[in-house]
Amino acid sequence: MKKEQFAGMKVLIMGLGLNGGGLESARYLALKGADLSVTDLRDEKTLAPSIEKLEAGLGGIPVRWILGRHEVSDFEKADMVIKNPGVHPDSPYLKAARRIETDISLFLAASPGRLTAVTGSKGKSSTASALYWTLNKAREEGLLTGKARLGGNITVSPLTFLDELEPCDDVVLELSSWQLGDLKGRLKEDGSALLKPRAAVLTAIMPDHLDRYGTMEAYVADKRIIYQNQDGGDVTVAGDDSWGRSFHRESRGRPLVYAEAPLAENVPGGWLANKDGPAMARLRDIQGKNSGTGAVVEAVPSQPLVPGYHQKKNLLAAALALLDLGLPAEFVRKSLGTFPGIEHRLEFFHESKGVKWYNDSAATIPEAAAAAVAAFPSPPVLVAGGTDKNLDFSPLVKAAAGTKAVILLAGTGSEKLRRLMDAAGIQYQGPFDSATAAASAAAGAASPGDTVVFSPGCTSFGMFLNEFDRGCKWKEGVRKLG
Numbered sequence: 001m002k003k004e005q006f007a008g009m010k011v012l013i014m015g016l017g018l019n020g021g022g023l024e025s026a027r028y029l030a031l032k033g034a035d036l037s038v039t040d041l042r043d044e045k046t047l048a049p050s051i052e053k054l055e056a057g058l059g060g061i062p063v064r065w066i067l068g069r070h071e072v073s074d075f076e077k078a079d080m081v082i083k084n085p086g087v088h089p090d091s092p093y094l095k096a097a098r099r100i101e102t103d104i105s106l107f108l109a110a111s112p113g114r115l116t117a118v119t120g121s122k123g124k125s126s127t128a129s130a131l132y133w134t135l136n137k138a139r140e141e142g143l144l145t146g147k148a149r150l151g152g153n154i155t156v157s158p159l160t161f162l163d164e165l166e167p168c169d170d171v172v173l174e175l176s177s178w179q180l181g182d183l184k185g186r187l188k189e190d191g192s193a194l195l196k197p198r199a200a201v202l203t204a205i206m207p208d209h210l211d212r213y214g215t216m217e218a219y220v221a222d223k224r225i226i227y228q229n230q231d232g233g234d235v236t237v238a239g240d241d242s243w244g245r246s247f248h249r250e251s252r253g254r255p256l257v258y259a260e261a262p263l264a265e266n267v268p269g270g271w272l273a274n275k276d277g278p279a280m281a282r283l284r285d286i287q288g289k290n291s292g293t294g295a296v297v298e299a300v301p302s303q304p305l306v307p308g309y310h311q312k313k314n315l316l317a318a319a320l321a322l323l324d325l326g327l328p329a330e331f332v333r334k335s336l337g338t339f340p341g342i343e344h345r346l347e348f349f350h351e352s353k354g355v356k357w358y359n360d361s362a363a364t365i366p367e368a369a370a371a372a373v374a375a376f377p378s379p380p381v382l383v384a385g386g387t388d389k390n391l392d393f394s395p396l397v398k399a400a401a402g403t404k405a406v407i408l409l410a411g412t413g414s415e416k417l418r419r420l421m422d423a424a425g426i427q428y429q430g431p432f433d434s435a436t437a438a439a440s441a442a443a444g445a446a447s448p449g450d451t452v453v454f455s456p457g458c459t460s461f462g463m464f465l466n467e468f469d470r471g472c473k474w475k476e477g478v479r480k481l482g
Contacts, residue, residue, distance in 0.1 A: 007033030015084025024157030120203025193229035306341035308375030354448025360455035361471030369457030370399035385414030386458030405445035413458035436477035
């Protein structure tokens with residue numbers, strides 16, 4: 001598809017943000033000749049890192065800034081508004097816009113590469129990164145041509161590499177529910193679907209963002225958009241729980257199931273042999289073929305580099321997609337066995353005085369923090385807490401009962417946790433008003449041979465800019481201890 005021309009177009013960026021999406025949209029369009037304006041409710045001081053990066057990358061191209069507010073007239077005058085996914089689609093300002101796009105929609109309209117898309121409540125960044133890792137390894141080994149690229153909700157806008165893409169390239173996009181909601185019903189200029197991934201992977205579905213959606217059904221409805229335009233040439237990878245089964249019933253893509261127990265012979269997919277064993281996959285029907293052999297292969301090794309049963313399940317989901325994309329099973333197993341994990345997701349980053357320190361700041365829901373506690377063979381010191389987003393904290397409270405000690409960061413979520421832990425008779429320290437103070441308390445609670453894991457189970461708003469800033473502050477606080 002011919003790329004759209006933006007020269008002379010009046011473009012308004014709604015939400016510059018701090019994670020790259022708005023910034024890269026602005027950079028991309030300004031360099032294409034658009035007449036660029038940027039509006040954000042945050043002030044210049046808060047947005048300073050993004051403003052500095054944008055201005056440095058534009059080489060003097062002028063930008064009109066409207067910060068600390070929005071003006072309806074700016075939306076009315078714009079030929080195109082680029083919406084930050086965090087902006088609610090019912091915004092009265094957006095209702096005044098003639099055309100609304102996102103960095104993802106602009107990318108999908110022009111990308112020639114083969115697309116693998118990943119969504120879910122938790123595990124999507126790790127799964128997307130494992131897919132990218134293996135697709136990149138496949139090119140190093142000469143199994144595939146072209147390049148592999150990773151972008152989306154993982155804080156890399158795909159617009160940064162759009163102009164370099166070729167049809168032989170693989171693109172892995174991590175997509176949040178908000179990003180998917182912005183794509184609902186969208187078509188390309190030729191009438192084809194804007195989002196049609198060759199492989200759609202759905203990781204674990206858990207309660208999240210209910211402060212925005214209100215109900216699980218509304219939240220998951222946006223997740224379903226990832227596969228709604230697939231057909232029999234595509235594959236949908238999902239779990240064997242009630243949500244996953246509903247995805248497979250609805251999708252027109254071929255189903256691949258990842259499970260915790262062996263699957264029936266007529267069900268294509270894979271399973272975890274046991275908590276400490278490898279993940280297996282049955283090749284029948286994978287890669288679009290029905291060989292009838294039912295061959296079973298080891299898809300993920302027993303001891304991948306990133307700990308945790310839930311992480312092994314993420315690797316299994318990635319493995320099934322990779323097998324369907326045509327990669328050999330032995331190569332997939334070996335490559336996933338060398339996947340090092342990613343920052344802020346059970347990231348081992350420091351060891352001092354016999355204590356190992358982990359950063360799991362991306363665990364923004366209680367279930368994710370509970371899974372982090374279960375990832376270690378002996379009870380860890382848990383640092384948790386933060387801002388509430390109308391979630392049920394009982395899974396985290398249950399997990400906290402099995403820790404060596406609990407340290408809390410301040411926030412509305414921590415106040416809910418305190419009440420629940422008081423009722424359950426679980427001891428804790430805090431809440432503390434900084435990551436450094438929490439790290440100091442954790443060090444006091446840990447002994448040589450212990451593990452300390454920062455897995456908040458809450459969102460980061462209030463004390464931190466976002467979960468990535470929170471994770472960096474945590475690591476800084478720990479390293480100050482020596």
